[in-house]
Amino acid sequence: MSAHPRLPFAALALALAACGASTPPASGPGAESFISQPPGGSQGPVVGSGPRDTPGLPSGTPAPSSSTRAVEESDIYALVGTTLHVLNGYRGLQIVDLASLDAPVLRARVPVAGQPVDLYFRSGVAFFAVREALGSRIWAVDVAQPSAPAVLARLDVEGSVTDTRLVGNVLYVVSRRSSWQDVLPVPGGTVGISPGPVGDLAFVASFDLSDPRAPRPVARVDFPASGWDSHAHVTDGRIALAQSGWGGAGEVTRIHFIDISDPAGALTVGASVEAPGRIADRWGLDHDPASGVFRAVLQNGWNGGATLRTWASATPGQAAPLGLLDIVIPETLTAARFDGDRVYVVTAQRVDPLWVVDASDPAHPVLSGQLHMPGQIEFIEPRGTRLLALGHTNEAGQPWQLAVSLIDVAAPSSPALLQRVLVGTGSGSVSASADDMRKAFPVLDAQGLALVPYQGWDAMTWRWVGGLQLVDFDLAAGTLAKRGFVPHQGSITRAFPLPGRSGWLASLSDERLQLLDAADRGAPVERAGLDLARPVTELAFVRGHAVELSGDWWRGDAALVVCPALDPDAATPLARVELAAPQARMFRNGDVVWLLAHDWTQGKAWLEAVDLSEPLRPLRRGRLDLDPAEAPGGSGWGFWGYGDEVVLQGNVLAVHRGWFGPMPLGVGAPSPGGGPLAENDAVILFDLSNPDAPRRAGRVALVDSAWSWGLRAEAGLLWLSHHEWTSSRQSEVRFYLDRIDVSDPQAPVLLPKVNVPGVLIGAAAGGARVYTLETAWDAAGQTATSTLHALDLTSRGTARLSGSVVLPGYASGAVLADGFAHAVTQDWTRSPGDVRLATVDLRAMRASSTQPVVAGWAWPLRAAGGKLFLAAGAPSGPSVLVYGLASPGTPVFERSAQTLGWAWDVVVEGRVAYLPSGPYGVVMVPLAP
Numbered sequence: 034m035s036a037h038p039r040l041p042f043a044a045l046a047l048a049l050a051a052c053g054a055s056t057p058p059a060s061g062p063g064a065e066s067f068i069s070q071p072p073g074g075s076q077g078p079v080v081g082s083g084p085r086d087t088p089g090l091p092s093g094t095p096a097p098s099s100s101t102r103a104v105e106e107s108d109i110y111a112l113v114g115t116t117l118h119v120l121n122g123y124r125g126l127q128i129v130d131l132a133s134l135d136a137p138v139l140r141a142r143v144p145v146a147g148q149p150v151d152l153y154f155r156s157g158v159a160f161f162a163v164r165e166a167l168g169s170r171i172w173a174v175d176v177a178q179p180s181a182p183a184v185l186a187r188l189d190v191e192g193s194v195t196d197t198r199l200v201g202n203v204l205y206v207v208s209r210r211s212s213w214q215d216v217l218p219v220p221g222g223t224v225g226i227s228p229g230p231v232g233d234l235a236f237v238a239s240f241d242l243s244d245p246r247a248p249r250p251v252a253r254v255d256f257p258a259s260g261w262d263s264h265a266h267v268t269d270g271r272i273a274l275a276q277s278g279w280g281g282a283g284e285v286t287r288i289h290f291i292d293i294s295d296p297a298g299a300l301t302v303g304a305s306v307e308a309p310g311r312i313a314d315r316w317g318l319d320h321d322p323a324s325g326v327f328r329a330v331l332q333n334g335w336n337g338g339a340t341l342r343t344w345a346s347a348t349p350g351q352a353a354p355l356g357l358l359d360i361v362i363p364e365t366l367t368a369a370r371f372d373g374d375r376v377y378v379v380t381a382q383r384v385d386p387l388w389v390v391d392a393s394d395p396a397h398p399v400l401s402g403q404l405h406m407p408g409q410i411e412f413i414e415p416r417g418t419r420l421l422a423l424g425h426t427n428e429a430g431q432p433w434q435l436a437v438s439l440i441d442v443a444a445p446s447s448p449a450l451l452q453r454v455l456v457g458t459g460s461g462s463v464s465a466s467a468d469d470m471r472k473a474f475p476v477l478d479a480q481g482l483a484l485v486p487y488q489g490w491d492a493m494t495w496r497w498v499g500g501l502q503l504v505d506f507d508l509a510a511g512t513l514a515k516r517g518f519v520p521h522q523g524s525i526t527r528a529f530p531l532p533g534r535s536g537w538l539a540s541l542s543d544e545r546l547q548l549l550d551a552a553d554r555g556a557p558v559e560r561a562g563l564d565l566a567r568p569v570t571e572l573a574f575v576r577g578h579a580v581e582l583s584g585d586w587w588r589g590d591a592a593l594v595v596c597p598a599l600d601p602d603a604a605t606p607l608a609r610v611e612l613a614a615p616q617a618r619m620f621r622n623g624d625v626v627w628l629l630a631h632d633w634t635q636g637k638a639w640l641e642a643v644d645l646s647e648p649l650r651p652l653r654r655g656r657l658d659l660d661p662a663e664a665p666g667g668s669g670w671g672f673w674g675y676g677d678e679v680v681l682q683g684n685v686l687a688v689h690r691g692w693f694g695p696m697p698l699g700v701g702a703p704s705p706g707g708g709p710l711a712e713n714d715a716v717i718l719f720d721l722s723n724p725d726a727p728r729r730a731g732r733v734a735l736v737d738s739a740w741s742w743g744l745r746a747e748a749g750l751l752w753l754s755h756h757e758w759t760s761s762r763q764s765e766v767r768f769y770l771d772r773i774d775v776s777d778p779q780a781p782v783l784l785p786k787v788n789v790p791g792v793l794i795g796a797a798a799g800g801a802r803v804y805t806l807e808t809a810w811d812a813a814g815q816t817a818t819s820t821l822h823a824l825d826l827t828s829r830g831t832a833r834l835s836g837s838v839v840l841p842g843y844a845s846g847a848v849l850a851d852g853f854a855h856a857v858t859q860d861w862t863r864s865p866g867d868v869r870l871a872t873v874d875l876r877a878m879r880a881s882s883t884q885p886v887v888a889g890w891a892w893p894l895r896a897a898g899g900k901l902f903l904a905a906g907a908p909s910g911p912s913v914l915v916y917g918l919a920s921p922g923t924p925v926f927e928r929s930a931q932t933l934g935w936a937w938d939v940v941v942e943g944r945v946a947y948l949p950s951g952p953y954g955v956v957m958v959p960l961a962p
Contacts, residue, residue, distance in 0.1 A: 038335070041550070065789040065831040068765045070757070070809050077220035102269035105199040107151035108472050108542060110527060111159070115671075116140075116179050120149040120161055122543045123310050123566035123933065123952045124602075128179045134534055134548050136561045139604035140180045145172065146910060146931045151197040151400040153204065158185065160204060162194045166910035168193040169208060171240060173248050175258055190238060194883070195245045196265040196468075198272075201241040203251070203298040206267050207274060209235045209258050219885075233258035237272055238290050239298035245450050251298035256289050262311065271303070271349040272292040273318055273327065277311040281637065283334055284311040303349030308342055309333070312920045313468035318372035320346065320351035326395040327352065332366035332379055339366040339378055343395040344390040358387055367424070374444065381409030385424070387645035389445040401445035406453075408436060412470040418443035419451075419508045421483060423463065425475050435461040435487060435585075437504050439513045454515040456502045461489025464524045464542075472527060482508055482554070484528040486540065487518075495634040496615070503554050516554040521547055544568070544952070560796065563604050564784040567594065573621040573951040574598060574942045580626060581726060582619040585952065591617045593628065595648050601947060601955035610643055620681045625654065625724045627686065629679060640686070642724040678744035680751070684722040685730070687751050689744040690715055714738055720778045730778035735771060743792055748800030751775055752783075754792040768792060770803065770832070785830045790822050795849040797875070801826055802835070804854060804875065806847055816862050819844035821854055823878050834879030840871050840943040850896035851919045852876055857891045857903060870903070874922055881922035886914065887929075898941035900927075900960055911935055913948055915958065930958040 076824075083824035109120045117129040117137075125145035130138040147165035149172075152158070156179035163170050169190040175183040192210030199205075211233055232481040238253040260278015267273075277286040290303035310331030312318060317330040323815040325347030329615040331340050341904025343355040364743040371377075374393040380386055387404040420440040425433050441449045463486055465473030474482050485502040523544030531537040536552030543566050551557035579601040584591030595608040614630035614637075621627075624646040624910040631638045642654035735741050737809040738755030745752050751773040756766040770793055791807025803826065808819045819840045824832040827839055842858035848853075854873040861867075868886040871880070886903035891914065895902050901916040901924050912931045916924035936948035936956065948956040 042615060042954075056572065062834050062836060064834045065788075065827070067767065067788050067832075067834075069768050069790055069807055070766070104269055105153065106472075107153055107161075107197055107199070109150070109152060110529075111152050111154055112529070112532075113154060116176075117539075117546075118152060118154075118176065119541065119546070119564055119565065120152045122148060122804060124543075124954065125149055125175060125563060126152075126159060126161065126176075126182070126234050128182060129546065129563065130179060131531070131548075134537060135561050136333070137548060137561055138566070139563060140693075141182050143172075143174055143182050143184065144933075145452050147476075150194065151491075153197075154204075154243050155200045155245040158244065160199075160245075160248070162190070162206065164193050167386045167908065168192060168724055171204065171248070173245065174397075175246070179849055182290060182694070186248055188240060188248060188250060192234075192236070193866070195263055196267075198265075198267040199242070200240065200267065200269055200293060200578070201296050203266065203293070204240040204248075205272060205293060206240065207235070207263070208238070209233075209263060211258075211478055235263060235274065235276060235585045236401065237274065237300060239293070239300055241298050252300040254291060254300045254302050255825060259287050261283075264312050264315045264318065266315060266320060267293075268322060270322065273320065275312040275329070277319060277457055279508060279801050281308070283309065284332070285309055286329075286331060287644055288329070288352075290346065290352060292349040292733070294349075301349070302347070304352035306344060306354075308339055308340075308594070309745060309873065313366055314470075316371075316467070316470075317366075317369040325351075326355065326393065328371060328376070328392065328395070330366065330369035330376065336363045336365050336382060338362045338364065339369070339380055341378065341390055341392070341398055341596065342390070343398065345395075353380060356398055357392075358398040358400065360400070362386070367409045368411050368413055368422070370413040370415060375415075375442075377413050377415070377420065377442075379410045379413070379424075385409045385426075387440065387448055389442060389448055391445065392440045399579070402447050403449060404440065404448040406438075406450045408468075410438065411467065412474060414471070414474070414476050416476075416478070416508055419478055419511070421506060426453075429455055431459045433454075433462075434462040435463070435484060435779075437483060437484070437513060438507060439508075439511060440760060441511060451511040452513040454504055454513050456487050456504075457489040457491075457498070459490050461487050464488050464526045475529060476506075478853060480530070481508075484529050484538070485522075486525040488524055491649070497838065499523065499525050499542075501525060501538070501557075503551060503557060505554060517551070517557040519547065519549055519557050521545065524639070528707075547835070563608075564603065566954060567602065567604075568952045569601070569949045569955050570937065570951060571619045572601065572938070572940050572947055572955060573619065573626065574623060574940070575621065575626070575645045575885070575887065576648050578645075579947070579955070580619075580621075580645060580648070581949070581955070582617060582628075584612075584615070590614060591642055592628070593619070593626065593651065595645070595651065598942065601956075601957070608649050608651050610653070610696055613638075613639075618679055620679070620686065622681060622684065622721060625722060627681070629686070629688070629725075635704055640721075642720060642721070642727065643723065655723065655727050657719070657727040657729065659729075673697045678742070680744050680746045681721075682746035682749075682751055682775055684720065685775045686719040686721055687744065687746070687773075688717045688719070688773065689741070689753065690717070714741060715774060716744070716781075717776060731775075731781040733773050733781050733783050735783075737786070738769075738771075739766070741771070745793070747778070747796045749774075750800055752793055752796065752804075754789075756784075768805070768807075772800070787826060787832045788829060789832045790834075791820070791840055794821075794847050799850075802850065803832065806844055806856070808844055817843035817860070819856065819858055821847065821856065821873050823875060838873045838878055838880055840873075842867070843871065845890070845892035848893045848896045848899070848901070849875070851921045853881070855893055855896065855901050856923065857886065857893055868905075870916070870924065872922055876907055880957065882924070884924075884926075888912070888914070894936065895939040897939060898944075898946070898960060900941070900946065902939045904936055905929075907931070913939070913956075913958065915946070915960070917961065927961050928958075930956065934955050937961045 111118045115132045120126040126143040128141045137420040147163040152161045159174045171188040174185040192208040192949035196207040201652040235258040236255040239251040252467040259276045262277045267761045272291045275288045289305045292301035319328045327344045327346040339360045341358040345353040357503040368379040376390040378388040389401045389529040391401045407428040410422040410424035412423045414421040422438045426436045438453045439451045483504040488499040491498045500520040505514040523542030525542045527541040538549045540547045548561040548562045579596045581594045591612045592612040594606045596603045614632040638659040640657040658754040708757045714735045716733045720730045741756045753771040759765045772784040791805040823835040842860035847856035874881040891903045891905040934953040940947045946958040
């Protein structure tokens with residue numbers, strides 16, 4: 034049975050039950066009455082108070098000759114012949130064979146631990162940067178054989194890479210390093226690193242790629258990092274690095290010039306200038322080598338207008354002020370673009386003036402004309418006497434609607450809006466930074482076609498929608514025409530034409546590749562597709578196949594997917610069952626998988642059985658539509674199958690309502706941390722004994738609880754923990770165990786509640802013995818102590834304390850295995866990284882071992898297959914730590930498996946641990962014998 038896909042019970046329950054400001058009286062062996070600290074601490078029943086002091090838990094081109102020194106910009110994809118290389122935020126470098134556009138094939142993948150950016154090619158070698166937890170790297174990968182890529186080199190780069198350019202045979206990298214990294218280990222081999230704290234800094238580094246198979250660092254120059262924003266303008270002779278932040282009188286920008294004219298990669302620091310205002314994006318910077326003039330458009334704060342400034346800068350070592358032009362208007366700069374002697378500036382509040390500036394005399398730029406129109410423009414593509422622009426408007430009554438505009442600037446004194454088309458039905462955007470907008474909004478001049486990768490909100494269906502919008506343009510005629518739209522599952526980022534077939538296009542997101550036939554632009558259609566990063570929320574194995582619950586609320590509907598056991602991330606599944614719901618949970622019962630689906634846009638929920646006795650031919654069986662009135666508040670806005678607790682006990686599916694909010698306690702005061710609404714705090718049962726006819730069974734109300742959580746199925750019963758406030762002291766509660774007998778699901782029996790210290794972590798001896806975990810804080814709320822209790826349930830309806838083990842620190846959770854409890858604790862009073870794994874012998878009720886965990890935080894995920902798995906925030910990023918349990922009293926650390934995102938569960942099959950990790954897919958971790 035899979036764990037809850039979002040938050041482990043132990044972590045959530047302990048976070049809610051951990052905090053307070055006074056310690057209740059201790060109870061020794063033999064005690065049968067227990068008082069604990071409440072989830073709301075000493076505040077008692079006060080509206081809005083909640084847990085305090087608990088930690089938070091957790092996407093080959095030949096080299097130009099040195100004389101040309103062409104400046105090459107990267108992208109997140111590169112099409113080399115019929116091979117498409119994709120930098121995927123969830124999967125690393127992916128290599129796709131497009132030899133047959135009707136059947137694209139994912140040939141290989143190079144996984145990376147970090148965020149990959151900026152892809153380049155040289156002679157069969159792919160180069161890309163990866164931003165990691167503690168720094169960055171430049172990767173060199175041999176892709177000459179697409180099915181067998183080989184990593185050639187990984188060159189360390191300090192800080193976080195913000196910009197790259199390939200000029201000739203030299204790769205230039207701009208990076209920023211924050212002072213907080215002084216306390217962290219720095220990867221070795223970084224160019225020019227000096228020991229000791231260095232504080233905030235920015236730098237430019239160069240790498241020689243003349244031998245693509247042996248890239249090497251060349252030089253680096255550092256600058257004090259200023260502000261929060263940086264943008265780079267690059268020519269074959271210089272890099273202008275603009276950093277914007279706060280100065281004494283408001284926003285200020287510092288621009289450093291670096292001489293990169295040496296074709297071998299040497300760097301020389303040139304002049305620097307400072308100007309009031311902020312550079313909004315790279316399009317606000319420009320250098321004309323012919324005239325030696327450097328220009329910049331700066332935003333003068335919020336609703337402060339804009340200023341064009343010019344400098345005489347024939348060489349990077351020179352920068353003398355020439356002139357300026359202030360555009361004084363109570364509006365904010367939204368776009369700027371240079372085109373020869375002209376500068377286009379856009380400011381906006383509610384009406385959008387486009388300003389045309391004549392900069393032919395750089396010492397005396399003058400305003401030629403302006404155009405007022407609704408909305409605002411954020412990106413401009415100059416095309417001679419026409420401008421194609423992308424922006425937003427509310428002129429059709431929809432706020433923040435995406436719009437493409439065609440503007441006539443033949444007469445600069447009187448620019449005119451020729452035509453505008455609106456994209457989408459409501460608020461929308463393009464998934465790209467301002468610096469990357471030219472890549473995300475391609476204008477195909479030869480085809481007279483603009484491609485708009487759209488993301489937005491559809492108010493009619495209450496869903497996020499996305500896809501590719503085609504827009505025809507005719508510059509000579511001055512017309513725009515909105516054509517066809519193709520939906521895309523995922524956050525679409527790029528679209529581009531495909532070679533080989535006229536009118537074919539590709540649309541790309543981290544999640545999916547689409548191949549589109551747009552020969553008829555009014556009715557483009559998807560001809561083929563490929564899953565690049567299918568989200569996996571839950572995983573099970575049925576008859577030797579991996580069965581996945583895939584999808585998320587952004588992409589749209591979820592699906593049940595069948596893949597090979599050794600290739601759970603296969604781009605082409607063996608079988609697929611669409612669910613027509615954005616959210617679902619999955620429960621396996623033999624060869625039948627039950628799906629608890631929820632479509633919150635329609636207020637609908639249902640149970641459905643899928644027979645996988647033949648995994649390659651899934652068969653839908655019975656379905657039961659659930660009563661929307663049982664959603665919290667009866668509105669259908671609950672999280673059936675997503676946020677509620679759900680467990681399978683034999684043939685009974687039990688759902689504990691997960692709707693949290695203030696709840697009346699008797700007459701008047703609501704609970705401090707919130708809890709299930711009184712009328713909704715219940716466990717609802719479904720009888721699944723007949724896969725062709727699931728039926729609604731009984732319902733058990735939990736009428737006395739102020740807070741309840743932790744539904745689990747053990748020893749033939751359902752178990753929950755809840756607490757009730759004591760009347761004597763507001764800083765105290767009594768925790769209780771609730772047990773539900775569901776042997777007759779039509780008439781379930783709620784057994785008498787049993788007072789225990791803390792929350793349940795497991796049961797043994799057929800349910801006669803239980804183990805709980807209790808955390809208490811000192812009066813100052815600074816020091817935590819966690820106690821693991823063993824209790825025997827008596828015939829008198831009490832729990833008799835058998836023994837306790839005190840563990841210093843805050844316990845994030847515990848799991849039981851083979852007579853031992855494994856708990857993870859953290860003590861913030863000692864050091865931020867003092868995380869420990871404590872193992873308790875449950876027979877002797879003593880700590881058998883304790884050992885440090887190399888992580889910033891951790892919590893136990895599962896014990897399975899003779900291993901213990903911890904989710905951890907390791908120094909290099911999120912990881913799963915694997916411990917061997919050959920001697921269960923002393924777990925032995927075996928390995929750290931780095932994950933791109935947080936692992937939601939661990940499923941052990943054979944000698945492999947599978948980690949379903951949402952959009953990052955399924956991480957496979959080989960296990961030692």
